[in-house]
Each structure stands twice: as structure tokens, then as C-alpha cells.
Amino acid sequence: MLLSELDHWFVSEVLPLELSLMRFLRRNWREESDMLDLRQEVYVRIYESAARAMPDQVKPFVFTTARNLLIDRARRTQIVSIETVADLDTLEFGMDELTPERHAAGRAELRLLQMALEALPPRCRRVVEMRKIEGLSQRDVAAQLGITEDTVERQVANGVRALADALLTKGVQLKTKAFGGALAKKRLFS
Amino acid sequence: MSDAEKIEAVAAEYLARRDNPAWTEESQQALDIWLAESTAHRVAYLRLSHVWQRADRLSVLRSPEPQVNQKTTVAGLPHFPTQRVAAGLRLLHVWQRADRPSTPRSPEPQAKQKITAARAPHSSMQRVAAGMVVAVALGAGWFGWHGLNEDAGPNVHYSTAVGARESVALADGSHLILNTNTRLRAEVGKAGRMVWLERGEAFFEVAHDSSRPFVVLAGDRRITVLGTRFSVHRRGDEVDVVVEEGRVQVAPQLAQANVKPMVVTRNQKVVSEGGNVLVVLKPAAQIVNELSWRQGKLVFDQMTLAEAAAEFNRYNVKKIVIADPAVAAMRIGGSFDTGNVVGFTKLLQQGFALAVNDNGTEIKISK
Numbered sequence: 001m002l003l004s005e006l007d008h009w010f011v012s013e014v015l016p017l018e019l020s021l022m023r024f025l026r027r028n029w030r031e032e033s034d035m036l037d038l039r040q041e042v043y044v045r046i047y048e049s050a051a052r053a054m055p056d057q058v059k060p061f062v063f064t065t066a067r068n069l070l071i072d073r074a075r076r077t078q079i080v081s082i083e084t085v086a087d088l089d090t091l092e093f094g095m096d097e098l099t100p101e102r103h104a105a106g107r108a109e110l111r112l113l114q115m116a117l118e119a120l121p122p123r124c125r126r127v128v129e130m131r132k133i134e135g136l137s138q139r140d141v142a143a144q145l146g147i148t149e150d151t152v153e154r155q156v157a158n159g160v161r162a163l164a165d166a167l168l169t170k171g172v173q174l175k176t177k178a179f180g181g182a183l184a185k186k187r188l189f190s
Numbered sequence: 191m192s193d194a195e196k197i198e199a200v201a202a203e204y205l206a207r208r209d210n211p212a213w214t215e216e217s218q219q220a221l222d223i224w225l226a227e228s229t230a231h232r233v234a235y236l237r238l239s240h241v242w243q244r245a246d247r248l249s250v251l252r253s254p255e256p257q258v259n260q261k262t263t264v265a266g267l268p269h270f271p272t273q274r275v276a277a278g279l280r281l282l283h284v285w286q287r288a289d290r291p292s293t294p295r296s297p298e299p300q301a302k303q304k305i306t307a308a309r310a311p312h313s314s315m316q317r318v319a320a321g322m323v324v325a326v327a328l329g330a331g332w333f334g335w336h337g338l339n340e341d342a343g344p345n346v347h348y349s350t351a352v353g354a355r356e357s358v359a360l361a362d363g364s365h366l367i368l369n370t371n372t373r374l375r376a377e378v379g380k381a382g383r384m385v386w387l388e389r390g391e392a393f394f395e396v397a398h399d400s401s402r403p404f405v406v407l408a409g410d411r412r413i414t415v416l417g418t419r420f421s422v423h424r425r426g427d428e429v430d431v432v433v434e435e436g437r438v439q440v441a442p443q444l445a446q447a448n449v450k451p452m453v454v455t456r457n458q459k460v461v462s463e464g465g466n467v468l469v470v471l472k473p474a475a476q477i478v479n480e481l482s483w484r485q486g487k488l489v490f491d492q493m494t495l496a497e498a499a500a501e502f503n504r505y506n507v508k509k510i511v512i513a514d515p516a517v518a519a520m521r522i523g524g525s526f527d528t529g530n531v532v533g534f535t536k537l538l539q540q541g542f543a544l545a546v547n548d549n550g551t552e553i554k555i556s557k
Contacts, residue, residue, distance in 0.1 A: 010233065011240045027403075030414075030441065030451055033192065040194035043233040113248050131209070132248040138210040149210065157206035161198060164241040 010047055013058045018168040021066060028070055038073075039169075042066045116166035120159055127155040128163070194234070200224070201234040205242060349373040350390070353505045353529055355486060363397035364404065367484050369423075370505045370528065391423035393484055407443055411462055414439045420454075421481055428463040432480050440467070488526050495520045495538075495555070506531050508548075512555045517544060 025038050045065050055061035117125055130141045142149045204221050207213060225232050350356050350368045358366040361378045372390025387408040396404045396415050406413040408422050411429040418436025422429065431440055433454050440460050441451030452467055454460045457477050461468045479489035490498050496518035499510040505528040512518045526534050535546045535553055547554040
């Protein structure tokens, strides 16, 4: 797949907001089972709207889209299941939505990836490690582990979904604070 | 499985297949068609392929020694990660190695770093600070008030005796009025605000703070608000919520598939018991009446005598007893001080020609 400019924009500007977006959705919509569908719908709206006209500022655009979606949903469902429908109409964006986005870089990013990797189930993790760290092809991974290529493929599919959840949705960032900070400082002063 | 999950599963399948060198032109065409089918497909695929590409950076962790002949156990619990259990020092070490220009396989991450630096010309210090902000925000929001105890504030108990009424200010600026014979516990912390209504009735004037949801747990109900004025009355399992201003959500405390959360707005009253929930829209005046206990008043508007007596009995140790159903069903109106049972019964005597018999422990009303 060739990435269009729009795709690049989506990946580099919108996806890093996923953690904040999910927090926003969770805070304002009670049904946990709706979360993935809501996220998808927000992304679709963002992508399609940006295809027509690129927004000036990404963050306000993303959260306004999310809010409008929740309002639409709330109006459609008669029995509303919103945590805080309370003030949806006049919903204020919290600190999280207003602060500029941080991109993990360098070592912090590597640490994030590592933590996400370590959270995978053992076999899945091993497959991803062999692919990404050791740089083996799926075929070689299959041969070394004595499993079929189909199994490797399945583990890669599971792995990438779990990594996406860990990196984008769950924000493994939390625990990297101290470590990344210490590293960054060390680098500054050395 | 939700719609989004199904799409994500298909996207992951395509991605994993494409990750195999056996990927063919036909497969690519199939993928292109799938991607063009809907934006949902495209964004799901973009999301996963972005992450999978990001994971390429892990290659800097590759040990210099060739791994090819190393044995891996069937259980798949390899030597590799266990060696990295104390990842800190090792990681630092690896990175220093990766930073050296001569290190193989490091140009890619370095290039990426440059791009990041060009886009966001922050110093490392600023990034550290930003990192802290994330962590704090996460502590408050992600784990939320139901998770971290360290974010919970002190636990304070409040209670009132029969006939008493008390006003309480919470640390967040919210204001509570406890009605007669009420007991509750409040916990106002950094991350959230919780009140457990153990029994009785309380009126809540909640200070607006969207980062800290205000939750009232009463019986098996969970009432969630941002900032509003409402009251909760618990009688065993029956929980009534009256909203004077704003909106609140009433849900079972434990998510149940068959009981949907319900949003109660201004001038509505919700009566719930177990799975049964009833929402009543009331005229504003009637809501004012229902909440008149805050001024120590009971306001009856076309209420049956039985209901009125039950109301009085909440505030008084000496209970009114009405044995005759015909008498109990009589409708009355009026306004009384909660403690003024004598005035009330006198009115029944004079106005309705009912017999009032006070034996010292009970007041019996009959024809």
C-alpha cells in the first residue's frame, strides 16, 4: 500500500492522540463494549473529513469529532448510556485534551516498545522478537520454532494488535517516566 | 465481537500475511480492494501497519552474536527476554552502542530521531517534563478513582439521628445536606469523588470538576455526575433519585446486561429497585416540594395519608399508625415542619374528623 499524504497525516498526527482520545471516550461514555466501535467511528469521521479539508489544528479537531459522535449516538439511542451525558452539550475538554501532544522519541520510544513486547503472551512475544529484533523472516521463525508458517502468521497478527493496544491505547508510557527521565538527564549532562 | 474488532482482525491478518515474503501480487490486489472498500478498513490497517513499522526500531536490541543456532524451548520461553529482565542497565548499554555511528543496524533509528527533532524542537528537559505530565494525567484518568488507593482522599463518615438534618461541606467544594436518619461515607481524592449512601437521604450540590467524576453509590445503584444538584434517597434496596438541576446517570453498581444505565435530567425522579427502574417527569414545583426537607419542611400535594404518615415517621421516633385502609387512602395537602406531628394530627382531627389516639409510643389514626 502506498501511503498517501493523508495517510501520513493520519498516522503521524492523529494516531499519537489515541491514548487521550480513548480516555476522553471512556470518561464520557459508559459502555466499555462500545469503545472500539467508537474509536473506529471517530477515526473514520476524521479521515473522511480531512480528505475534504485538512484541519488547521489536529487536537481540537479530533476531540470535537469525538464529542459530536457521542452526541449523535446519545440522540440516536433512546436509553442513553453515557457516563457523563451530564454536560455533553457543554462538555469541557480537560487538561489532557488541551496540552500539546508529546511524542516519545529515542530511548523512551524503545523502552515503550520493549514494555509492550514484554506484555505479549510468551509464544507471541517470541515470534515478534525473532521477526523484529533478530530480523528473521516468518519462514525462518517457523523453522526455528518448529511451527508452521500459518501459526507464525497468526502470532504476528495477534502480536501487532496487542502492540497497537499497548502502544496507542493503553499508554504504556506511564511506567517509563522515571526511566526515560533518568536517561534523558544522563544524556544532557554527559 | 464488535464491528470494529472484526475489521481489526482482518486488517491484522492482511498485515501478517504481507509481512511474509510469500506475499504475492494477487494478495496485494486483494488488500487494495479491501482497503478501498471502506474508510474503516483503511484506518484500521493504517493503525496496525504503523505500529508494526514502529516495532522495527526494536532491531537495535539485536545482539551482535548470531542467534541462528541458538536453541529455543518448545514452551517458547526464550533466553532472550529473561536476559533482559533487569532491562534498565542492559538497555542503556545497548543504546550507547546503538548511538555509535559504527554500530550496525542503527542508522534507521537515528534517522527517525532526527525527524522527530525537526518537528518538535524541544529540549530533552522539556520532554522529561512533558513525560511527567502524562504520568500525572494518567494517574488521574486512566486508573481512575476506582483503581489507585493512593489517590483516594481521607474517608469521612457523616450521620444524622432521626429528626435531625445536617449540612456538610466536602473538600472539593461540594455541599451535602443529610436528611433524617442518614448515614454516609465520603471520599474526596485527587482522582475522584465517591460517596457511599449507607442509609437515608441526602441532597448533593456537586462542585463542577470534569476531571473528577462524582459518584454516589446507594444500594445497588451507581449515580454519576459532573456538577449538578440532586438528591438520593435509599430505603434498603429501593433508591430514588430526584434531580433539581443538571443531569445525572443512574446505573446498577455492577454492570448488568439487562439493566441499562439511565440518564435523569432536571425535574425528573427515578425510582429503582433491583432491575425495575421508573422515571417520572415532575413539574418543577413538585420537585421543590420533594426537596423541601432541606428547609425542614414536608410538603404534601394530593398525597395519601399513608404516604404522608410514612414521611413523618422518617423524622420522628413516635410513629403514626393507620390501620384502616380507607383512612390510609385519603388524600391530603399542606405544608408542615418535619417535627410537627402534633400539628399534623390536630389538623386531621379538626379538618377530617379523624380520631387521634396517642398512647405514648405510637399515634393511631382511625375513623
